[in-house]
Amino acid sequence: MKSKVKLPTVFKYIVLCFWAVIDIYPLFWVLMSSFKDKISVVARPLALPTSLRFESYAEAWVDGNIGNNFFNTIFYSVCAVILIALLSAMAAYALTRIVDMKLGIGYFTLGIMIPVHGILIPCFIIMKSLGFYNTRLGFIILMVAANMSLSVFVLSSFMKSIPREMDEAAIIDGCSYPRMFGNIILPLAKPGVATICTLAFLNCWNEYLYAYIMLQREDIRVITQGIFALQGRYATNYSALCAGLVISILPMMLFFILFQEQVIKGMAAGAVKG
Amino acid sequence: MGLKAMDRKRYVNAALFTFPAFILFTVLVIIPVFFSVFYSLTSWKGIGDPVLEGLDNYITLFKSDTYWQIMMNTIRMLLASFFFQVPMGIVLAYLLYRKTRCYKVFRFIYFLPVVIAPIAIGIIFSILFNSDIGPINKLLDVIHLGALKRNWLSDVNVVVNIVVLPQVWQYVGYTLVIVFAGMQAIDDEILESAEIDGANALQMFFKIVIPMSWDSIVVAFVLIISGSLKSFDYSWAMTKGGPGNASAMLAVYMYKTAFVNNNFGRGSAISMTIMLFSALFTYVFKRIANRND
Numbered sequence: 286m287k288s289k290v291k292l293p294t295v296f297k298y299i300v301l302c303f304w305a306v307i308d309i310y311p312l313f314w315v316l317m318s319s320f321k322d323k324i325s326v327v328a329r330p331l332a333l334p335t336s337l338r339f340e341s342y343a344e345a346w347v348d349g350n351i352g353n354n355f356f357n358t359i360f361y362s363v364c365a366v367i368l369i370a371l372l373s374a375m376a377a378y379a380l381t382r383i384v385d386m387k388l389g390i391g392y393f394t395l396g397i398m399i400p401v402h403g404i405l406i407p408c409f410i411i412m413k414s415l416g417f418y419n420t421r422l423g424f425i426i427l428m429v430a431a432n433m434s435l436s437v438f439v440l441s442s443f444m445k446s447i448p449r450e451m452d453e454a455a456i457i458d459g460c461s462y463p464r465m466f467g468n469i470i471l472p473l474a475k476p477g478v479a480t481i482c483t484l485a486f487l488n489c490w491n492e493y494l495y496a497y498i499m500l501q502r503e504d505i506r507v508i509t510q511g512i513f514a515l516q517g518r519y520a521t522n523y524s525a526l527c528a529g530l531v532i533s534i535l536p537m538m539l540f541f542i543l544f545q546e547q548v549i550k551g552m553a554a555g556a557v558k559g
Numbered sequence: 560m561g562l563k564a565m566d567r568k569r570y571v572n573a574a575l576f577t578f579p580a581f582i583l584f585t586v587l588v589i590i591p592v593f594f595s596v597f598y599s600l601t602s603w604k605g606i607g608d609p610v611l612e613g614l615d616n617y618i619t620l621f622k623s624d625t626y627w628q629i630m631m632n633t634i635r636m637l638l639a640s641f642f643f644q645v646p647m648g649i650v651l652a653y654l655l656y657r658k659t660r661c662y663k664v665f666r667f668i669y670f671l672p673v674v675i676a677p678i679a680i681g682i683i684f685s686i687l688f689n690s691d692i693g694p695i696n697k698l699l700d701v702i703h704l705g706a707l708k709r710n711w712l713s714d715v716n717v718v719v720n721i722v723v724l725p726q727v728w729q730y731v732g733y734t735l736v737i738v739f740a741g742m743q744a745i746d747d748e749i750l751e752s753a754e755i756d757g758a759n760a761l762q763m764f765f766k767i768v769i770p771m772s773w774d775s776i777v778v779a780f781v782l783i784i785s786g787s788l789k790s791f792d793y794s795w796a797m798t799k800g801g802p803g804n805a806s807a808m809l810a811v812y813m814y815k816t817a818f819v820n821n822n823f824g825r826g827s828a829i830s831m832t833i834m835l836f837s838a839l840f841t842y843v844f845k846r847i848a849n850r851n852d
């Protein structure tokens with residue numbers, strides 16, 4: 286936009302900075318508190334730490350079991366994202382390129398209107414009766430299913446825009462459907478795949494409720510459960526709790542810094558999900 | 560290869576490619592909806608076979624004060640987001656939309672909370688508002704407003720207002736991004752000609768920018784409706800819904816009923832009401848929003 290700024294510019298930047306401070310300060314406070322010892326967090330909550338002290342991190346990582354939770358979460362998220370990308374791309378490919386089946390896509394899209402909390406109890410019971418309760422695989426499968434709808438929706442609208450002539454030429458050359466998928470369509474749909482991977486990764490990393498009902502055993506829990514347990518365990522040790530929070534938040538922050546455009550695009554695509 | 564054989568090959572391939580996604584989606588998303596309906600009509604406690612009991616669960620819920628109290632908490636969360644999150648998001652989007660220095664820096668900061676786990680944000684806010692050690696009370700002391708100090712998380716009269724804060728705080732940036740995308744779709748020429756006609760920033764905001772990005776604003780509102788009705792993490796992390804049910808949201812009530820009290824029938828009925836009210840509010844809101852269009 287080339288228009289000259291007519292708003293009182295100073296006022297505008299005051300508003301912008303005001304909200305920026307509101308956004309940053311709680312996170313900054315957590316970071317600063319994680320460097321303090323547990324007494325000065327309570328005694329002087331508004332002061333800056335006197336030195337960079339990392340003992341709270343060790344405490345949270347080892348005693349608080351956050352280290353174990355951390356690697357579990359990475360493992361689940363990576364597995365789930367790969368499966369979501371592969372399975373939803375296959376379905377979207379079949380329903381838009383092999384056959385043109387709007388009904389099939391419509392079926393998957395139904396899920397966009399179903400809030401997870403509406404199906405939490407039956408999901409729990411189904412997974413339990415199938416023997417997936419309290420297993421790593423069970424949680425991964427649930428995450429894949431929960432993200433399927435939106436992924437198929439995004440990918441199928443993406444694949445629809447790839448020109449048809451591609452397929453016809455490939456078929457005439459005797460290319461099989463799986464090869465067409467792997468060599469032609471999937472590479473062309475890469476931006477769409479990146480969008481759904483970003484979104485699914487965020488969803489998996491930040492998931493709490495599904496994990497809470499599905500993963501009881503301490504050694505398979507995820508990081509959101511880990512920090513929640515810290516809150517109970519360290520009712521008086523706020524610096525360890527803050528260190529745990531930083532450990533859980535930092536990977537997503539880095540992820541966001543590295544893939545900023547992608548994340549925002551993914552979340553905007555996720556906006557269709559009610 | 561004949562045409563028929565080719566056609567068969569096509570369908571077989573299509574079926575094979577769709578199968579894994581179809582099975583997972585059907586078993587863990589579609590079938591559970593029907594199960595939810597079924598369980599909600601029983602008083603199943605997790606042992607033995609569920610027995611149908613008609614609408615008993617719903618009648619009990621709708622007659623209980625607890626349910627409506629929690630419903631009001633949930634609506635309060637919804638309204639807080641409607642009246643703070645959306646206007647704030649729109650204003651910030653407009654300020655960024657008008658040629659702004661450091662646009663990317665601001666957008667990064669505003670969107671940052673969106674990528675953080677809601678449960679983590681709930682925990683952060685529970686520390687900030689902790690009445691003994693939290694920095695909020697300390698800050699009030701420092702700026703000589705000690706009289707405003709409260710037991711934020713245990714005072715029945717204020718706790719629900721505190722529990723709705725993290726959602727507003729977290730998703731202003733989300734609203735901003737959605738609405739900003741809507742604003743970007745507006746043709747620059749319209750704004751330029753309005754400017755030549757002497758429209759000021761406020762007039763352009765209300766007469767052009769808001770109406771022309773209305774669709775995206777509606778999307779932001781609709782997201783809040785479903786988001787509030789299924790909100791769990793903040794209330795759970797900050798107070799576990801307490802004291803009593805003073806800060807419980809519908810999803811917390813559903814969780815406690817089903818997984819703490821093992822009343823899967825009643826819990827399912829609550830989750831059905833979450834789905835139904837979510838659909839109803841969205842429908843009503845869209846009707847109103849489009850009438851004003």
